[in-house]
Amino acid sequence: MSLIEHQVPFSIGESVSGSVPDPDAARHFVPYKMMEDFIEQNSDIELIAHIFEAFPDSRRFYVNVPPSAETYEIEKMDFGKNADFTQDDLAPSELRLLMYKIQTKILKCAADRNNADFIDIHESLVRADGFLRDAFTQHDPTHANQDFGDAMLDVILTQVEATR
Template sequence: MSLRSTARSKASRTRRSNGWKRSRFNVPGTGRLRADRLRTLAADVICLSLAGNDHNVLGLFEHSAPFTLGDLPDDGLDRVRIPDCVMRSQLEHRMRPVVERTRPVHRIVADRQIVHICPPPPDPDAAHMEADPKLFGDIVHRGVAPDPLRLRLYRLQCAIARRLAGKSGATFLPPPGQGCNDAGFLARDCRNDDPTHANARYGRLVTDQLADLEWHMQ
């Protein structure tokens, strides 16, 4: 089994009127491919990188009504305290459309190894994110949310993704250890120039993980 035969796909949009068969997946070297044509790929391993930004949408920058989660310590602000189970349900609701679109993929390529790649952890550098907020420019004035809150949101999402991968019979690939700092945030040398993505170094660490994973799957 060769890493070269690994096709990495990322879910895109679905036209409601045509159902899941109209779902498009970005496949490097192949372009945009309909879900029902994934079986034509000469690949032993299908890697899905899905729904990675929901934790950022909910809590990268402060909400208009600042909140905190579960048993996180107070930070002196008047925050709404939301139980972890409630936020978990909200994340599951946000992730459900992508999950539903990928269910047929698991059936179509049931003879291949499927890997769900965990999104990169949040960036701990507030100044870096505020300097170039990209799509979050209209709310950057609220300030970056507290580190413990952002990390809790990320870990809740990862736990959901891990469970969904298991239910689908897929392998869940956690973030690479070298791509994280001691606290579990994105390592400084792995951050990109925007608030939510990792860089090419992080990508190489993930491909190293995949190579090692393939070795054990042979």
């Protein structure tokens, strides 16, 4: 989420302090709540409800998506032949992490509305700042690898067993 800022760089106001980005930063300001509403309206929240409705007697779990990796080189990524992205088009780390936190909040609320247990990413899989550990990346900023999947499967099975 928010990997590329092509074409208009932006910042999100902080929800707690209500802060506005530095006007000299040459970034457009988007209020936190406006971004939260936009992400919710453009997510697959309804799909979650439909899946759960299809299995009314099942135990419900929603596994959060992994955060992005912080560092990567855009030149190593495949955006297709017509992509015109450069390293300068990448969203700042702080913005990507904030948008991930907004997305996680929305998905947790959706799980709660559907009486599902929300399984978040285990703290051992992310760095202290919240980004995915390099050992769990698929050598691109948005996809986790098999080791991540194996570790999350252990987390899922542990939580499922704990709720029996």
